[in-house]
Amino acid sequence: MFSARSLFQEILDNDNSYRLFCSIAASGEAQGGWENGRIAALLPASLRGLAPKVARHGADEDKHGRIFHALMRKRGLTPTTVPEGTDYTMLLERRGIGLAHDKLRRDEPLTERDVITYLAHSRVTEQRAADQMQLLTKHFGDHPELGKAMRMIAQDEDNHLAYCHEELLKLAWAGHGRTIQHSLYECARAEIVVYRDVSLAVMDHMGRILRWPRPKAAALAAAIRAVHGYERLAGWRRMVTLTTPERRDPLGGPATSAPEFV
Numbered sequence: 001m002f003s004a005r006s007l008f009q010e011i012l013d014n015d016n017s018y019r020l021f022c023s024i025a026a027s028g029e030a031q032g033g034w035e036n037g038r039i040a041a042l043l044p045a046s047l048r049g050l051a052p053k054v055a056r057h058g059a060d061e062d063k064h065g066r067i068f069h070a071l072m073r074k075r076g077l078t079p080t081t082v083p084e085g086t087d088y089t090m091l092l093e094r095r096g097i098g099l100a101h102d103k104l105r106r107d108e109p110l111t112e113r114d115v116i117t118y119l120a121h122s123r124v125t126e127q128r129a130a131d132q133m134q135l136l137t138k139h140f141g142d143h144p145e146l147g148k149a150m151r152m153i154a155q156d157e158d159n160h161l162a163y164c165h166e167e168l169l170k171l172a173w174a175g176h177g178r179t180i181q182h183s184l185y186e187c188a189r190a191e192i193v194v195y196r197d198v199s200l201a202v203m204d205h206m207g208r209i210l211r212w213p214r215p216k217a218a219a220l221a222a223a224i225r226a227v228h229g230y231e232r233l234a235g236w237r238r239m240v241t242l243t244t245p246e247r248r249d250p251l252g253g254p255a256t257s258a259p260e261f262v
Helices: 004-013 015-042 047-076 088-094 101-105 112-140 146-209 214-232 237-238
Strands: none
Touching: 004 112, 004 146, 015 088, 015 101, 015 146, 015 237, 047 112, 047 146, 047 214, 088 146, 101 214, 112 146, 112 237, 146 237, 214 237
């Protein structure tokens, strides 16, 4: 009835659904950029060596937000309001996952436990981002309008995920292993619920824009719930393991520039 490629192609071909997709993506990336920027500024003295990498992470997220805005501008589109139920970052914060924005707005140094919370949250959410970008790149990496942007963002997300693995392993070796595993577990279990809810909300909005028939919308919702069922039983485990990345120090250099169209 449908495939990931055919669904995204429908969204891509319609200006209103494409506008919503890019607006949701741009908003999430901008929030990530701000969060990482504040965390870089508030790191405790014992972990100040992380500051350039956290700042690089934030710069990459800001760049991704600009890329999605540029993709809209290429079509003569302007951003639209992001529906509340589709705001992945906000919904995670409401569940107490990651560092609260109220904490980040204060000029108080973070603790080492806060940094572990940040890295565990990032390890889980960057796994989701890397998985999604791998899927999009598989189907649209050669697309004349999207391909260059998708490939760049996918590479960045892979680097972010590798960075989280590397830094969490360093902290585990320093004696924080139990705390890290607990944080990863809590974050992963909450994230799969938020991802399900956001996916259902996004598909509901897309379905109304694209006027999907009820059987198609119902089948999509069932597929999303089936994915959640698998992740609840076993799929969450891929989000909590830690392995030494093949590329060492993946955020050790300056942020790469955005494509020429940005």
